[in-house]
Amino acid sequence: MTRQAKEIIIKYIFFVFSLVSVVVLGLIVFSLFREGLPVFGKVSLKDFIFGMEWYPTYDPPSFGIFPLIVGSFIVTLIAILIAVPLGVLTAIYISEIAPQNIKAILKSVIELLAGLPSVVLGFFGMVIVAPWLQETFDLPTGLNIINASVILAIMAIPTISSISEDALYAVPQEFKEASYALGATKYETIARVILPAALSGISTAVMLGMARAIGETMVVLMVAGGAAAIPESLFDSVRPMPASIAAEMGETPFRSLHYQALFAIGIVLFCLTLTFNLIADYVSHKFRQVGSGTL
Amino acid sequence: MLNIFKKTVFAIVAFALMSGVTFAGSSIVIKGSTTVLPIAQGTLEAFMKKNTDVQISLSGGGSGEGMKALIDKTADIATSSREIKKEEVELAKAKGVSPVAHVVANDAIVPVVHPKNKVKNLTIDQLSQIYQGKITNWKEVGGDDLKIVVISRDSSSGTFESWDHFVMKKAKVAPQAQMLASSGAVVTAVAKNRYAIAYVGIGYLNKSLRPLQVNGVTASAKTALSKEYPLSRELYMYTDGEATGDTAKYVAFVKSAEGQKIVVKEGFVPLMDVKKAGKSKK
Numbered sequence: 001m002t003r004q005a006k007e008i009i010i011k012y013i014f015f016v017f018s019l020v021s022v023v024v025l026g027l028i029v030f031s032l033f034r035e036g037l038p039v040f041g042k043v044s045l046k047d048f049i050f051g052m053e054w055y056p057t058y059d060p061p062s063f064g065i066f067p068l069i070v071g072s073f074i075v076t077l078i079a080i081l082i083a084v085p086l087g088v089l090t091a092i093y094i095s096e097i098a099p100q101n102i103k104a105i106l107k108s109v110i111e112l113l114a115g116l117p118s119v120v121l122g123f124f125g126m127v128i129v130a131p132w133l134q135e136t137f138d139l140p141t142g143l144n145i146i147n148a149s150v151i152l153a154i155m156a157i158p159t160i161s162s163i164s165e166d167a168l169y170a171v172p173q174e175f176k177e178a179s180y181a182l183g184a185t186k187y188e189t190i191a192r193v194i195l196p197a198a199l200s201g202i203s204t205a206v207m208l209g210m211a212r213a214i215g216e217t218m219v220v221l222m223v224a225g226g227a228a229a230i231p232e233s234l235f236d237s238v239r240p241m242p243a244s245i246a247a248e249m250g251e252t253p254f255r256s257l258h259y260q261a262l263f264a265i266g267i268v269l270f271c272l273t274l275t276f277n278l279i280a281d282y283v284s285h286k287f288r289q290v291g292s293g294t295l
Numbered sequence: 296m297l298n299i300f301k302k303t304v305f306a307i308v309a310f311a312l313m314s315g316v317t318f319a320g321s322s323i324v325i326k327g328s329t330t331v332l333p334i335a336q337g338t339l340e341a342f343m344k345k346n347t348d349v350q351i352s353l354s355g356g357g358s359g360e361g362m363k364a365l366i367d368k369t370a371d372i373a374t375s376s377r378e379i380k381k382e383e384v385e386l387a388k389a390k391g392v393s394p395v396a397h398v399v400a401n402d403a404i405v406p407v408v409h410p411k412n413k414v415k416n417l418t419i420d421q422l423s424q425i426y427q428g429k430i431t432n433w434k435e436v437g438g439d440d441l442k443i444v445v446i447s448r449d450s451s452s453g454t455f456e457s458w459d460h461f462v463m464k465k466a467k468v469a470p471q472a473q474m475l476a477s478s479g480a481v482v483t484a485v486a487k488n489r490y491a492i493a494y495v496g497i498g499y500l501n502k503s504l505r506p507l508q509v510n511g512v513t514a515s516a517k518t519a520l521s522k523e524y525p526l527s528r529e530l531y532m533y534t535d536g537e538a539t540g541d542t543a544k545y546v547a548f549v550k551s552a553e554g555q556k557i558v559v560k561e562g563f564v565p566l567m568d569v570k571k572a573g574k575s576k577k
Contacts, residue, residue: 057455126483127483130487140444140488142487143484221476222480226473226474226475227470228470229470229471237473239474243476246476247474247476248450250357253363253380253382254383
């Protein structure tokens, strides 16, 4: 066999391997839509998205997921409000301030945090955070928005901090040197030179953190309380979309309307995370540093 | 001579067939209700100790999941805390599966509260009003002036369906009710919350919860068996057609006096009055 033939064969082998993940994704999306779309023959899209009542097993059933969407968004939003400052500041500390040995420890601890199974965090939220919240604030229940948001924030921090750190690391040395040469302090350099230069990367980190939080299932299933109503306060229980799917899929009859409705929730979630990813992609291109700062 | 030859061939074929059958039967797959899980677990351990050649694998997932597996022929036995649904029977027929029900135990659903709650007894009507969100304070039913936090199982769980059947009678559970995904989560939530009311299968009762009387009747093996306790239901194992081979042996074992003793040990209500059945608590 000639060398060229070998090269060609190897090229195609790699091509096939890289195709596998694309094909798998395609098949998953296909089956998601195939199982979920039929529900819209029975329930209009508007009633599905904006319906206020989620009673899938009653007769007649109602499939309104608006309270579930609100639940997902509010929990994600608060989680991000907590996770972004923590994640970004951690990244700044690690990449710009920390001495070498602390940096090594911090990085591995954060990696460890990323590796914690969500069920462990969920259990922590259920058994420790919930009773504590309830006693401290004298609440009727500790399984609520705040609890779920805090736990989700813990899960989103590693994503946000490691991607932000990559972005900060990619800021060229010349920028910092120029800043110092002009007499800027360390704080001024970080706040006015490094952060703006890394902003697109940090935004990507935030969007990916949001995608991570909104799709997270186990935590919201265990600690959000699961009430399918629009919350009136931050201490009310909610039922985010992934929790509904996970809780109900096991018991629903195969290919029933309820089953299809759960897949349709999956479609909604898929569209949301896709949107987050597209925004992240757009932001990172639009605000990309050009020249030597290019990521 | 020929006769002997024939007999030998017959024996070999029969042996092959039988071993085929035992092979298929010697690994039993059970899937389904999390309520029935402890019963299946306990009985299959005892059964496999006696029949070392039989391998049984067990997984939960819920009654619906079990039926799905039975219909797809990926499970030999589907455990269920409810009767098979009409849609499931139709789907099974279409796939050439004919589910047969075996009642393996009884379960009583018990409303529970935090041990510090003063309320001892509720009527079915009061329970229904609480779950519909019409009674919202414990003082309305004779307790302290505290908000009631209603905890329910997910609307697709078998336990929820029984609750719906016995208590709600098709009325809707208020959307503000917390819907928890497992009986274990319900127990944890109530044990730590003095505002809460919830319901669990009798097997899940423990010291951290206080069971309520329903219509003045305390839930126990005796009152459930005599149907005096109003919230009792049957638990099932479903097989495709009448069970055969080791599957039949296993189902028979579960229903036997020995199997029913395990049912009692796991905190459920046996099918018959097992001698010295004892208390229904774990």
